[in-house]
Each structure stands twice: as structure tokens, then as C-alpha cells.
Amino acid sequence: xxxxxxxxxxxxxxxxGLSQTTVSRALxxxxxxNEATRRRVAExxxxxxxxxxxxxxxxxxxxxxxxGLVLRGADELGPHMSEFLSGVGSYMASQEIDMLVSTVASxxxxxxxxxxxxxxxxxxxxxxxxxxxxxxxxxxxxxLKIPFVLHGRxxxxxxxxxxxxxxxxxxERATSHxxxxxxxxxxxxxxxxxxxxxxxxxxxxxxxxxxRGLSVDPALVGNSAFTDEIAFRMAQAMLExxxxxxxxxxxxxxxxxxxxxxxxxxxxxxxxxxxxxxxxDVFPYLNAxxxxxxMSTTRSSIRQAGTRIAELIMQILAGKPLAEVHELWxxxxxxxxxxxxxxxx
Amino acid sequence: xxxxxxxxxxxxxxxxGLSQTTVSRALxxxxxxNEATRRRVAExxxxxxxxxxxxxxxxxxxxxxxxGLVLRGADELGPHMSEFLSGVGSYMASQEIDMLVSTVASxxxxxxxxxxxxxxxxxxxxxxxxxxxxxxxxxxxxxLKIPFVLHGRxxxxxxxxxxxxxxxxxxERATSHxxxxxxxxxxxxxxxxxxxxxxxxxxxxxxxxxxRGLSVDPALVGNSAFTDEIAFRMAQAMLExxxxxxxxxxxxxxxxxxxxxxxxxxxxxxxxxxxxxxxxDVFPYLNAxxxxxxMSTTRSSIRQAGTRIAELIMQILAGKPLAEVHELWxxxxxxxxxxxxxxxx
DNA sequence: TCAAAATTTGAAATCGCTTTGAATGGCTTT
DNA sequence: AAAGCCATTCAAAGCGATTTCAAATTTTGA
Numbered sequence: 001x002x003x004x005x006x007x008x009x010x011x012x013x014x015x016x017g018l019s020q021t022t023v024s025r026a027l028x029x030x031x032x033x034n035e036a037t038r039r040r041v042a043e044x045x046x047x048x049x050x051x052x053x054x055x056x057x058x059x060x061x062x063x064x065x066x067x068g069l070v071l072r073g074a075d076e077l078g079p080h081m082s083e084f085l086s087g088v089g090s091y092m093a094s095q096e097i098d099m100l101v102s103t104v105a106s107x108x109x110x111x112x113x114x115x116x117x118x119x120x121x122x123x124x125x126x127x128x129x130x131x132x133x134x135x136x137x138x139x140x141x142x143x144l145k146i147p148f149v150l151h152g153r154x155x156x157x158x159x160x161x162x163x164x165x166x167x168x169x170x171x172e173r174a175t176s177h178x179x180x181x182x183x184x185x186x187x188x189x190x191x192x193x194x195x196x197x198x199x200x201x202x203x204x205x206x207x208x209x210x211x212r213g214l215s216v217d218p219a220l221v222g223n224s225a226f227t228d229e230i231a232f233r234m235a236q237a238m239l240e241x242x243x244x245x246x247x248x249x250x251x252x253x254x255x256x257x258x259x260x261x262x263x264x265x266x267x268x269x270x271x272x273x274x275x276x277x278x279x280x281d282v283f284p285y286l287n288a289x290x291x292x293x294x295m296s297t298t299r300s301s302i303r304q305a306g307t308r309i310a311e312l313i314m315q316i317l318a319g320k321p322l323a324e325v326h327e328l329w330x331x332x333x334x335x336x337x338x339x340x341x342x343x344x345x
Numbered sequence: 346x347x348x349x350x351x352x353x354x355x356x357x358x359x360x361x362g363l364s365q366t367t368v369s370r371a372l373x374x375x376x377x378x379n380e381a382t383r384r385r386v387a388e389x390x391x392x393x394x395x396x397x398x399x400x401x402x403x404x405x406x407x408x409x410x411x412x413g414l415v416l417r418g419a420d421e422l423g424p425h426m427s428e429f430l431s432g433v434g435s436y437m438a439s440q441e442i443d444m445l446v447s448t449v450a451s452x453x454x455x456x457x458x459x460x461x462x463x464x465x466x467x468x469x470x471x472x473x474x475x476x477x478x479x480x481x482x483x484x485x486x487x488x489l490k491i492p493f494v495l496h497g498r499x500x501x502x503x504x505x506x507x508x509x510x511x512x513x514x515x516x517e518r519a520t521s522h523x524x525x526x527x528x529x530x531x532x533x534x535x536x537x538x539x540x541x542x543x544x545x546x547x548x549x550x551x552x553x554x555x556x557r558g559l560s561v562d563p564a565l566v567g568n569s570a571f572t573d574e575i576a577f578r579m580a581q582a583m584l585e586x587x588x589x590x591x592x593x594x595x596x597x598x599x600x601x602x603x604x605x606x607x608x609x610x611x612x613x614x615x616x617x618x619x620x621x622x623x624x625x626d627v628f629p630y631l632n633a634x635x636x637x638x639x640m641s642t643t644r645s646s647i648r649q650a651g652t653r654i655a656e657l658i659m660q661i662l663a664g665k666p667l668a669e670v671h672e673l674w675x676x677x678x679x680x681x682x683x684x685x686x687x688x689x690x
Numbered sequence: 691t692c693a694a695a696a697t698t699t700g701a702a703a704t705c706g707c708t709t710t711g712a713a714t715g716g717c718t719t720t
Numbered sequence: 721a722a723a724g725c726c727a728t729t730c731a732a733a734g735c736g737a738t739t740t741c742a743a744a745t746t747t748t749g750a
Contacts, residue, residue, distance in 0.1 A: 006464055008736060017699045024738060034698060051464035056401035056736035059705050062399070066445075073431055078630055082427035086418055089448030093458075098467065100411075101444045103434030113438075119396035123445065219542055227630035232637075254630050257602070261637040285423055285572035285599050292577075292606040353706060365728045369708060379728060401706035404735050696747070703740075714729075720722090 007050045016044055027052075048222045055306055068123035073103045076130065078226070079254070080281055080302055084151070085307025088127065093250035095314060097124075111140055118144040125313050127151065132194045149312045149325065155198050161325035163309050167197050170298040170331035171204030174249055174277045177333065180210055182342035183247040183275060185220060187238050189231055189255050193223040194235060198209040198251075205249065226251055231258025238267045239274075246342045250278035253286050256295060262274055293337035300331045352395045361389055372397075411443035413468035415458045418448045421475065423571070424599070425626055425647055428627045429496070432473065432651025440659060442469075453467060456485055463489040471660050472496065493658045493671065496650060504672035506661055508654050512542050515643040515676035517551030519594055519622045522678065524557055524657050527687035528592040530565060532583050534576055534600050538568040543596075551596065571596055576603025584611045584619075593686045595623035598631050601640060605633055620684040638682035645676045 013020045017280050018041070026033045026041035044050075058064055069085070071077045085099070092099055100123055104110045114137065117123050125147040128137055135154040142158050146274050150162040172190075178186050188205050191198035206216055219241060222234040231250065239262055250256040256278035270276060271293045280288050280297035288295040312325050358365045363386070367488055371378045371386035383525070389395075391620055403409055414430070416422045437444055449455045459482065462468050470492040473482060480499040495507040516533075523531050533550050535545035564586060569620040576595065583590050584607055595601040601623035608619050615621060616638045618664050625642035627631050633640040659669050 006466055009738095010736075016748080021700055021702095021739080022698080023561075025699090032698065037698080038695085049460065049464055051461060052738095053736050054465040054467045055400045055409070056555070056705090057738080058400035059398070059404050060736075060738040062705075071431075071434070073435060077427045077431040077434070079424045079427065082422045082424065082430075085427075085446070086416075086422040086448055089416070089422070089446065090418055090450070093447055093449060099446045101430070101434065101446045103431055104438060105435075105728085115394065116396060118401040119394055120402075121351055122399045211470055225630075227632075229630070229635045231634045232635055257631075258635075260633075265637045285570070285574070286602070287574045289573075290574045290577055290603075290606075292610045354708095355706075365707080366709080366730055366732095367728080370729095373708085377728065382728085397708095398706050401735090402708080404705090404737085405707040405709085407735075691750100693750095694748080697745080699742105699744070701742085703741105704738080705736105708734085710731105710733075712729105712731085714727105716726090716728105718723100718725075720724095 006053070007048055009050075009052065012041075012045060012048065012050050015048070016041060024132065025085070028221070045234040064122055064124045065096070066100045066123045067092065067310075068100045068102070068117050068126040069129075070110055070117075070126070071103050071129075072107070072110060073105050077103060079227070079283055079286075081129070083281060083283060083303045084306040087301075087308075088310045089306075091307045091310035092300060095310075097314075100116050100217050109138075110137060111252075114140055114144060114146065118146050123321040124317055125149070127309055127313065129340045131196050133196050133199055136194075140280070147313075148310050149316065151234035151309055153200075159323040161312060161322045163305060163312060163327040163329070165300045165329045165331050167200035167331070168204040168207070169286040170279070170300075170333070171334050172208045173199045173204075174298050175208035176211070177335070178247045178275060178277065178339065179214075179250075179277065181207060181247075181340065184214065184342070185217070185243060186198050186247045186249065187222070187235070187245040189222050189224070189234060189251050189259065191223065191251050192225055201251070221246055226254045226259075231255040232261050233258075235259040235262035236265065239263070239268070245274070247275040247277075248328065248338070250276055252279055252281065253283060253288065253295075271337045271340045273343055275342070277333075277339050281332075288334070288336065293336075296336045296339035297332050297334050298331050300329060305329065351398070352393055354395075354397065357386075357390060357393065357395050358391070361386060362613050390438045397485075409467055409469045410441070411445045411468045412437065412655075413445045413447070413462050413471040414474075415462075415471065416446065416448050416474075417455060419453075421459045422448060423665075424628055424631075425571070425597070427472070428626060428628060428648045429474070429651040432646075432648035432653075433655045434651075435519050436652045436655035440655075442659075446458075455482060459485055459489060459491065469662055470494070472654055472658065473477070476541050478541050478544060480541075492658075494654050494661065496654055498545075504668040506657060506667045508650060508657060508672040508674070509542075510650070510674045510676050512545035512676070513549040513552070515645075515678070516546045516594065517553045518549075519643050520550050520553035521556070522618060522680070523594075523622065523684065524553060524559075524590045526592075526620065526685065529559065529687070530588060530590040531592045531594065532565040532567070532580070532590040533594045534567050534569070534579060534596050534604065536568065536596050536664070537570055538669050543568060545568055546596070546687055565590055571599045573599050573603040573606075576600040577606050578603075580604040580607035581610065584608070584613070590619070592620040592622075592684070595621055597624055597626065598628060598633065616682045616685045618688055620679075620687070622684050625679075633679070633681065641684035642679050643676050644679050645674060650674065 009020050012021045026038045105180045128148050128150045131154040139156050141148045153164045224230040248259050263270050268274050277296045280299040281302040288297045354365050358368045371383045438646045445546045473493050476497045476499040485503050486493045498509045593604050608615050613619050622641045625644040626647040633642045
């Protein structure tokens with residue numbers, strides 16, 4: 001039983017022969033404390049490794065000193081999320097704010113989790129991820145009066161703070177580029193239906209096609225989670241069509257890997273027989289530039305987005321009006337070997 | 346400014362015309378409260394959505410109700426960690442324990458982070474990941490008297506609670522299998538040097554080789570982080586050797602993807618010209634069984650390990666002696682198409 | 691030189707909960 | 721009818737910080 005008898009403010013005060021009040025003030029930088037005293041206190045605190053008890057501090061100040069992230073287990077806690085988390089974390093650490101991560105299994109559980117967070121006042125704010133077009137969670141958070149920043153966009157009655165990437169423009173440009181290369185049957189492996197980003201991407205895709213007077217073939221549009229496996233199956237099925245698609249727009253690097261396998265298995269060559277442009281969230285362990293062939297991508301660092309969202313959270317907690325917190329990030333289009341001219345038919 | 350005026354115990358008590366004491370007891374299942382009263386209280390609490398203020402509860406009980414995970418940013422917060430986290434989270438959620446995730450940039454920062462956690466008493470325990478052979482962090486936690494469970498093993502003075510997979514046996518069997526297939530030049534793409542698991546794997550690899558009177562060629566052993574890119578480069582370099590390796594042992598699925606690319610780029614065929622067995626931590630979005638060719642693996646679910654470790658943490662907090670908390674999990678060897686007979690030289 | 695103002699310090703209230711020790715009232719028991 | 725028990729309930733004391741309000745000390749100004 002390792003009863004941790006950490007040093008308390010009282011102990012420190014006694015040790016210094018001062019009152020708790022003065023010590024507390026000295027440590028928190030209040031002006032009304034003698035400079036010499038402040039130094040003495042700071043030194044002793046440092047030496048004795050004093051840090052205020054988090055629970056007591058939170059109770060006294062009413063601030064939780066933490067932001068919450070509720071993740072739908074297997075679904076959401078994938079490679080995207082870990083990059084994102086890592087971005088959020090890098091900023092939060094510098095601000096001495098904790099990240100409270102909880103996982104849930106279903107949508108209902110997720111809503112319940114937010115209610116719990118609100119009632120028990122465990123967090124000052126939360127980060128909401130992968131919203132749907134009209135996101136129920138966002139509405140609930142609004143109702144619960146928990147401040148939050150949305151990674152993505154949604155359409156609810158109230159103004160909401162958000163940061164998103166310009167998915168529509170990204171797909172519009174990627175699709176146009178493939179069209180310029182002569183491709184006419186272009187498949188879109190999009191994210192789960194209902195998510196705002198998936199809708200935005202489809203809008204960009206359609207815009208590029210209709211701009212050339214082409215119509216969308218529903219058989220060439222797939223919606224699913226971004227896993228290697230599902231992408232493989234969908235691409236495989238699409239490649240069996242005649243005429244077959246000559247290009248793929250892959251929603252993520254995981255998707256790209258699956259498509260890549262399907263292409264190879266069909267005995268085709270990526271970059272000549274079939275082209276592909278994938279969306280790259282920039283994973284340190286999966287580099288588009290080092291693939292073979294190198295992968296053309298629409299690129300935007302999800303980690304940087306995480307860091308920025310953390311900053312936005314702090315601004316909101318500092319009182320910045322929600323309506324002023326909107327950021328739409330541009331997406332780079334990086335052309336490499338996987339996208340080439342359409343084959344002669 | 347959404348001042349969240351959550352319901353307090355006092356409010357609930359007044360609402361019921363009872364004292365805080367009784368209400369608190371009723372909710373916490375103490376025996377000395379009238380059954381009718383208890384029901385009445387529970388009902389009201391439920392109806393009004395009362396939940397104790399977390400900070401107050403923690404301050405009063407001295408329990409933080411949270412476990413900590415400190416992750417070295419980019420390094421550790423990869424796909425392995427997110428799977429692991431998700432496993433831990435699924436159990437913690439059921440126990441109403443929070444996961445406090447923080448990220449740090451360096452080893453020094455990590456140690457500092459643990460000191461902070463200890464001093465501010467934010468967590469009841471921590472989970473330690475990817476230990477080195479003699480892990481300084483484990484020693485520090487011991488000293489700080491923060492209970493912890495190690496995912497992996499280490500060698501320090503004190504007994505430590507741990508859960509690990511049997512890496513040595515896994516590699517010994519995988520290597521032996523490749524030897525049985527006639528391979529003689531078998532490359533090992535291992536994890537970062539200094540980590541216990543990498544050492545254990547090398548021991549298994551060496552054991553299998555020496556059992557057949559073969560010696561280890563240092564040029565065929567690589568140590569690095571498990572990224573697609575680094576693996577690609579290492580494999581590429583190894584494949585330029587003559588005689589070239591005919592088989593690879595890949596430390597992770599990311600590594601396997603890199604090796605796979607190197608093999609293809611060299612104009613070779615996986616499963617015939619070159620074989621590979623990869624370690625599979627079981628990612629839902631990257632399925633060895635659906636690769637092309639399907640990938641032979643040593644397999645162990647890192648997510649399940651996370652869940653189990655969460656359980657072990659709770660046991661330790663309940664007072665189970667550290668020396669009794671040791672689990673060594675076996676690793677499956679799953680043979681698929683990527684491992685075939687050695688080519689005739 | 692002495693009152694007034696400024697600087698520094700401290701005692702005690704507060705945050706919302708748990709928990710100790712005491713009180714209340716109804717039933718047995720003698 | 722008094723004493724002793726149970727079963728319930730409550731008032732008040734923590735937990736470890738911040739913060740209000742008051743007190744003590746030093747400086748200043750006339």
C-alpha cells in the first residue's frame with residue numbers, strides 16, 4: 001500500500017513559516033507579495049517538488065483543467081485519430097491541460113458519455129470529431145453548455161466553432177486533374193455516408209465531372225470506413241466492370257493500400273493501366289513519397305489540425321465568441337507517379 | 346459564458362428534504378439507509394441527472410479515478426498505440442475510470458511528466474509501454490510510489506507487474522519454419538535497439554539459427570522504428586546483397602508493407618522468390634489475410650492486451666501483490682502465402 | 691512627529707463531496 | 721414505566737486548494 005503522502009500547501013507553508021494564503025499567492029503570481037518572499041517560496045516549492053493537488057485546485061477554482069475526447073472504439077481510434085491526438089496533445093502538454101480520452105461502443109453510449117462529462121464536470125471543453133451533416137452530438141453539447149471545437153463541419157441551429165479542411169476543393173481539383181489526363185471512368189472510394197467530409201468530397205467530385213458534361217456513375221462511388229480490406233473488396237468489384245474504371249480517388253492511405261492490391265491482383269499496373277490519387281493525412285509511418293510507384297495525393301496534416309484545434313479550444317475558454325472561430329484549411333494536391341494519362345482504350 | 350450550474354448534492358438533498366449525509370449514503374449503497382428512502386433518492390437523482398462533482402469526490406475520497414498514459418509523441422502514438430489504447434479504454438469505460446493521456450517529446454520530459462502526475466495526484470496508476478531492458482521510467486514510478494503495469498518486461502531491482510507476449514518463442518518458431526522451408530539467408534527487421542521486446546525477438550531468431558548450426562549475419566539484422574519507409578530502405582539495401590536474403594522477418598505490419606514494396610521494386614515475387622513472416626498486432630484496418638499474397642504472421646492482439654492490462658491495474662489497486670501479476674501470452678504462428686519454399690539457387 | 695496611505699501578511703470562508711460521531715424515535719425487554 | 725437496542729437520520733469536520741476581508745507593518749507626506 002503505497003500511501004502517497006505528497007507535500008501539501010499546508011506543509012510547504014509551515015516549512016516556510018508563512019501562511020497558506022501567502023504561499024498560494026506567491027506561487028500564482030499575485031502582485032501583492034513581496035519579491036523576496038516570492039523567491040523564497042518559489043525556491044522551496046521547487047526544491048521540495050510541491051505541486052498543488054489537482055482535485056483540490058479544480059474544486060477551488062471550478063476549472064477542470066482538462067479537455068475531453070470521446071471516441072467510438074474500434075471505429076474511430078484508428079491511425080487518423082492517433083495522429084490527431086498526438087497533435088492535440090503536443091499543445092495541451094504545453095498548457096498543462098489534460099486530455100481525457102474515453103472510448104464508447106455506440107452512438108447512444110457516446111451521448112451518455114457527454115452527459116456524464118457534463119454532470120460530473122470533468123472537463124472544461126471537448127473536441128468533436130468526424131461530424132455528420134447535422135450532428136446530434138453537437139446539439140447535445142450545445143444544450144449541455146459544454147464548449148467544444150468541431151473537427152469538420154455540421155449544420156445545426158447554433159453557431160459552432162470549427163476547423164475543417166477544404167475537402168470539396170481538394171476533390172474537385174483531383175478529379176479535374178484526372179479528367180485532364182483523359183480519364184473518363186473515375187471511381188470514388190469515399191468515407192462513410194452521412195459524414196460531412198464524405199458529402200463535401202462527393203460534391204467536389206461531382207462538380208468536376210458535371211463541369212465537363214459528364215454524369216456520375218453510381219457504380220463507381222463507394223462509401224465505407226477507411227480500411228485496407230473494405231477498399232480492396234470495393235476496388236476489386238469495380239475493376240470487374242466493363243469498361244473498367246481507369247482511375248481511383250482513394251479516401252485515405254489505408255484505402256489506397258487496398259486499392260493498390262486490387263489493381264495488382266487484376267494484373268494491372270498502377271500509374272499506367274490505372275491511376276490513383278489518394279487523400280493523405282500525413283502519417284509518419286506511411287509515406288506517399290516512398291511508395292512504389294510513388295502516390296499522388298491530396299494532402300493535409302491531420303496532426304497540425306489537432307494542434308490548431310487545441311489552440312482554438314484555449315481561445316474559446318478565454319472567451320472568444322464561437323462565431324469567430326472558423327478555419328477552413330486548403331488541401332495540397334501533390335502529383336506523383338500513381339496518376340498518369342488514361343490508357344488508350 | 347455558459348456557467349454550468351450542475352446540480353449539487355446539496356440541491357438534491359434539499360429537493361428531497363433530506364440531509365446530504367443520507368443522500369450520499371443512499372447513492373453509495375451504504376447499508377444503514379432505509380430501503381424506501383434509498384429508492385426515492387435514486388429515483389430523484391436519476392430524474393434530475395445528478396452526478397457527483399468529480400473534483401469534489403476525488404478530493405474527499407483521495408482517489409483520482411483515473412489512470413495515466415504518457416506517450417512519446419510521434420514515436421509512440423502510432424497505430425499500435427491507438428489499438429492498445431482502444432483496448433484499455435474499453436475496460437476503463439466499464440469501470441468509470443478515466444484515461445489521462447499526455448504526450449511528451451523526449452525521455453526527460455517523460456520523466457518530468459511522471460513526477461508531475463505524482464505530485465499533483467492526478468492518477469491512481471499508470472500504464473507503461475515499450476520498456477527498455479532496464480527501464481528508468483519503471484524505476485522512477487517505483488520511487489514515486491505510483492502503481493503501474495508494464496506492457497512488456499524490464500529488469501529493475503523490484504518486482505513489477507507486467508503483461509507481455511512471448512516474443513522469443515514467436516521468433517524462434519517463425520525462423521525455424523523458414524529454415525524448414527530451406528531458407529538460409531533470413532533477414533530480421535527488428536524494433537528499436539534497447540527495447541526489451543526487440544531483444545527478446547533477436548534471442549528467438551538467434552536460437553533458431555544456432556540450433557541448426559548457422560551463424561547470424563549482422564548485415565541481415567536491422568533495428569528501427571516500425572515504419573513503412575524505414576523498412577523499405579532497409580529491405581532495399583539487404584536485397585542488393587549477394588547472395589541476397591530469401592526471407593524476411595518483419596517486425597510489424599507497417600514494416601511488412603515497406604518490405605513488400607522493396608521486393609516488388611527489385612522485380613521479385615513475394616511468396617516465391619522471397620518469403621516473409623510479419624508480426625501482426627491485429628489492426629482492424631490492415632488485414633494480413635486479405636493481403637496479396639496473403640501474409641504469414643506471428644499474431645497477437647495488442648488490443649486484447651490493453652484490455653487485460655486495464656483489468657490488472659484494477660486488481661493492483663484493489664491490493665493484489667505486484668509479484669503475482671505477471672502474464673506471458675503465447676503468440677500464434679499463422680502460415681499463409683507469403684512464406685514459401687526457398688528458391689533453388 | 692504623527693496620521694494616512696501603501697505594502698504585506700494572515701485567519702477564515704468556500705468549493706462539493708465523504709465520513710465520523712451524535713441524536714432521534716420507535717420497539718423490546720425487564 | 722424505565723432501560724436498552726435498533727434502525728435511521730443529521731450536523732459538522734475534514735479533503736487541499738483559492739479567495740475575501742481584515743490586520744499588521746512599513747512608507748509616505750505634511
